[in-house]
Amino acid sequence: MAKQPATELDRIVGQLRELSCAPTDFDKVTQLELLQQIANAAHGAMARVSVEFDDSQRADQALRQVPSRQRGRGVADQIALARRISPYQASRDLGMARALRDDLPGTGALLSAGRISERTAQAVHHETDHLARADRQQVDSELSPAITDATTAGAARAARAAAFAIDPDSATKRATKAAGERGVSFRAAKDGMARLGGYLPGIQGVAAHRALRKDAKAIIAFGDGSGRTLQQVMADLLVERLTGQPRACAVPVEVQLVMTEEQLFGETPDSPEPRDPDGPSWVDGYGPVPAAFARAAVAGVADALGPTPPEVDRAQAWLRRVFTDPCSGQLVDVDTNRRRFDGTVRRFIRLRDQFCRIPFCDALIEDHDHIARHSDGGATSIDNGMGICRRFNLVKEMPGWHTEVIHAAGPPGSHPHTVVITTATGKTYRSTSPPVPGARTKRPDLGVIDLYFTTRLAQAS
Structure with a gap:
């Protein structure tokens, strides 16, 4: 009985994992040459599989009576989860994969044979993507024999020159298109x-x-x-x-910082246990920063090493206390009866999730969405909410997609907030909220609770 493709690929991965280095340096270099060829060919194979998957998913969506303008939505997102990359990168890769099959077959064949790298194929794709299909195919037929020994930059120059030769107006068309994509x-x-x-x-x-x-x-x-x-x-x-601020270090009100009381004010006599006052703080929309950097922002001074306690005391900032569970270090749950996530609940979800909760996405949070749909009785609560990008907010509404909160032992807030995402093909992925910066995860003395500050910084006068 023939082996299934997935099983065969799993065997190849196992062989590569256990590959021994050759005894001589000459043979080690030969191994590197062959491994690079395998990596190139793997990118070609992923491109072919991605396009076939896109075709079959669109056909399935047509059977499900998805409107034609929405067909294809969610395909790149499933590819992204499988490849552990962002949905945006997967969308770009899928576009190139389709071009390699339909418009640049010679370049695609070289990639599948391992004779050029993925970056070289990307360069040819990028430099010709403004051409009509017939012109692009002609450039590909002329170019592909000459790029096997070219550098990535050399292949890009050759593709650009060939595109200019076949369509002298392409520079103007491309400039017009690019101006529309400014950002x-x-x-x-x-x-x-x-x-x-x-x-x-x-x-x-x-x-x-x-x-x-x-x-x-x-x-x-x-x-x-x-x-x-x-x-x-x-x-x-x-x-x-x-x-519009008078000084660069006068941070506007939209920026929020998350830090412990020790990081903001230094160690205090009644601190429950010693903690590093210079550990990482968190900037909403950015990520971890040194505590000295956060204190400088609160004080409104340019030098991250400069703020003194009096400067911090004089800072134009509002402090909001945020409590965490004393055992798990997770943010404490809060509920609301409102339909929309706003106010305190909205800020809470942003602080808990930090970036889009979809695995490997890491985009900035644009929407605060119900995990169990509000139309299906889902509550507008922190436990049933998650911060996601605009793209996934549309994808999760496609047929076959499902999101669900799961709980470990104990009430909400005593363990990381975890969501199971099921795609249209039945694949499941878990998304767990990241830890709070500086949070304790071991059980402290009875009755002790962690205190954090979110800092909304005022516009300096």
Whole structure:
């Protein structure tokens, strides 16, 4: 009896896991060559399987009488869960996979044979995605024999040149399309920093950068730089102009910090047990930051090492106490009879879930949704609510999808909030709320309860 494809793949994974290194360096390099070829071919196989899965799911949705404009919704999300990547990355990969099958078959065949890398295939896809299908297929037939030995950048240049040659107007079309996709991006960086980027038409980008540079040079020339470098002044000007605040370190009210009382005020005589006052705090929408960074934000000073206790005491901030279960370290449950998640309940869910609760998504929370549908009798409560991105809020309403809260032993709040997500194919995935920064997880003395502060920072005057 022939082996099932999944069983055969499982056997291959086992063999790779137990692979021994070759005895000589020459053979080790040969192993690396072959392993890279296997990795390339695996990406080609994933592309083929993804497109076949997309086709079959769309056909199934048609049988379920899903409106045509909604068919395909949730497919990339299931691929993302299976591959342990974000839904947005899965959507991009699925688009490329379909292009490799329909528009770039030569490039797809090279990837499936392991002769080019996934990044090289992505470069060809990206540089030709504005062409009509027939033109794209012609570029592919001309290009594929020449890219097996090219670098990723070289393949991109070759694809771009071939696209320009076959359609001289493509540059204008692509520029017009790109201008319609302008936007702003944000992602957390290390050491308490973040990267804020603008995808702009080139002329606007040059104008914005030159304006920041010109004004920053003027500030330094007039002696108002306070020892800051040109790049530091430009960064501060960017924040001040976008937020309207007079100083970059005067954080607006929308930002919230979560920290223990020890992290904010230092160790106190009545602290239940010694804890690190410099452990990680949490910034809503960003993630963990050093406690010194959080104290600097509360005090409204630029130097993360600078806030003194009097500066923290004078800070323009509102403090809200948040209690956790003394045994589990989980946030305590609160209930409400309202239909919409708002006010305290909305803030509570954001603090508990931190980012979108869908496994591997990690997008910012856009919606606060009922796990058991409100129309089915689901309560508007913290236990029945979760923070998710807008994309999943639409996906979970597709036929066959189901979400459910499960409880371990004990009442809600005594264990991590856990949701089981069932996809249209019957696959199940668990999503457990992350731990509260600095929370104790062992049982303390009877009657002791953890105290945290969420800090809504005032606009500095």
